Amino acid sequence: METKGSSINQEAVITPQQLFEHWQAHRGLTRKVIAIFPEDELFNFSIGGMRPFADMVKELLAIAEPGLKEIATGKKEELNENLMVNTKLQLLEMWDKTSETLPGLWEKLSTDAFQKSILAFGQYEGTIISTILYFIDNEIHHRGQSYVYLRALGITPPPFWER
Amino acid sequence: METKGSSINQEAVITPQQLFEHWQAHRGLTRKVIAIFPEDELFNFSIGGMRPFADMVKELLAIAEPGLKEIATGKKEELNENLMVNTKLQLLEMWDKTSETLPGLWEKLSTDAFQKSILAFGQYEGTIISTILYFIDNEIHHRGQSYVYLRALGITPPPFWER
Numbered sequence: 001m002e003t004k005g006s007s008i009n010q011e012a013v014i015t016p017q018q019l020f021e022h023w024q025a026h027r028g029l030t031r032k033v034i035a036i037f038p039e040d041e042l043f044n045f046s047i048g049g050m051r052p053f054a055d056m057v058k059e060l061l062a063i064a065e066p067g068l069k070e071i072a073t074g075k076k077e078e079l080n081e082n083l084m085v086n087t088k089l090q091l092l093e094m095w096d097k098t099s100e101t102l103p104g105l106w107e108k109l110s111t112d113a114f115q116k117s118i119l120a121f122g123q124y125e126g127t128i129i130s131t132i133l134y135f136i137d138n139e140i141h142h143r144g145q146s147y148v149y150l151r152a153l154g155i156t157p158p159p160f161w162e163r
Numbered sequence: 164m165e166t167k168g169s170s171i172n173q174e175a176v177i178t179p180q181q182l183f184e185h186w187q188a189h190r191g192l193t194r195k196v197i198a199i200f201p202e203d204e205l206f207n208f209s210i211g212g213m214r215p216f217a218d219m220v221k222e223l224l225a226i227a228e229p230g231l232k233e234i235a236t237g238k239k240e241e242l243n244e245n246l247m248v249n250t251k252l253q254l255l256e257m258w259d260k261t262s263e264t265l266p267g268l269w270e271k272l273s274t275d276a277f278q279k280s281i282l283a284f285g286q287y288e289g290t291i292i293s294t295i296l297y298f299i300d301n302e303i304h305h306r307g308q309s310y311v312y313l314r315a316l317g318i319t320p321p322p323f324w325e326r
Contacts, residue, residue: 013277014176014292022296047210048314096325114176129177133185140300141323142208143309160304161297 013016016114020106023136024099025163030060030143031095032158037150039088045149053149056142057091058083063135065098065105067120071128079121178276182311183269186299187262188326192221193306194323199313202251208312216312219244219305220254226298228281229270230262234291235271242284 008055010016014022018037032047059081066077084093114129124131147157172178177185197205197220206217222244229240248254277292287294310320 011275012176013179013182013274013294018177018292019176022293026300047311048317050311050314111176112174112249113250115173129181132176137189137303138323141301141307141310145311146208146302147304148213148308151213154211155297160301
C-alpha cells in the first residue's frame, strides 16, 4: 500500500491506510458489543420481529472477509450468511480470524483501485470505494440497532466514540 | 471545489464531491425516516430509557450545519442540541434548511483541507476528515436505532440501501 510507512499525502481526502484503520476501529467497537451481549440474548433476543444480533453479526462476517477478498483479487465470492455458529465464543473467534485476514487483503489494493467499478457478490453494482463504504455503513447501522437491544436488556453499551 | 464539473481523479480514494454526495444521500434516507414516523411517537416513543428519535434528530441538526460551518470558516461554533422544535413539520423544515446550506459550506473546503487538524465545537480533537466521518457515522448509528423504534411500532422502515 503506497501510504504505508510514508508520510501522509496532504492532498488526499483520506488515504487507503486511514480508511482501513477507520473500518478496523469500527470493527473493534462491534467486537466489544458482541462481547458484552449475554449469550442467550445474543442469539435469541429480538424487538419488532427483527433478527437477533447474532444473525446481524453473521451478515457482517459474511460480508467483510469474502467481500474484501473479492475486491482485492477480482475472484467472485458468494454471500453466505448461514454460518454454522451457535456460541458467542465461536462468533468472537470468527470475528478475530477476519480481523487477522483483512490487513493482507487490504495490502493488495493500490491507491488507484478505489474508483474502479465492481459487481460485489455478483449482484451489487458500485465502485470499490462505494462498496467499502457500504460495508462500513452497514456495520454501523446494525450495531446501532444492537444498542437498542442492549438498552432494552438493561445493559449499557460501550460509548459509540470509543474505538 | 476542485473536482466539481471536472473528471474524477482516478488516484483518489474518494473525492470531496463523492464524500459530500455520500453524506447527503445518508441525510436523504434519514429524512425519509423522520417523515415516516408518527408525530407523537417521534417525540415520545422510547425503548430502554433511550431518547425519542426527535431528540436524536435534534442532535444531528445541531451537528451538521454548525459543524460544517466551523470546519469551512474556522469560526468556533457551539454544540446546541436544545432546539425549540415541537412538531414533525418543523423538524423536516429544519432538515431541509440544513440541506440547502450545506453545499455552499462544502464548496469552501479545498481538497487539501481534509488532513488538517481541528477541535470541533471547541472540544473534539481530530482531523477534518475524521470529524466529517464522525458526523456521518453518528447519523447512521442513531438512524439504525430509529429502525428498531419503527419496527417496534409495527412500521416498516425505508430500505437501508435506498438513498
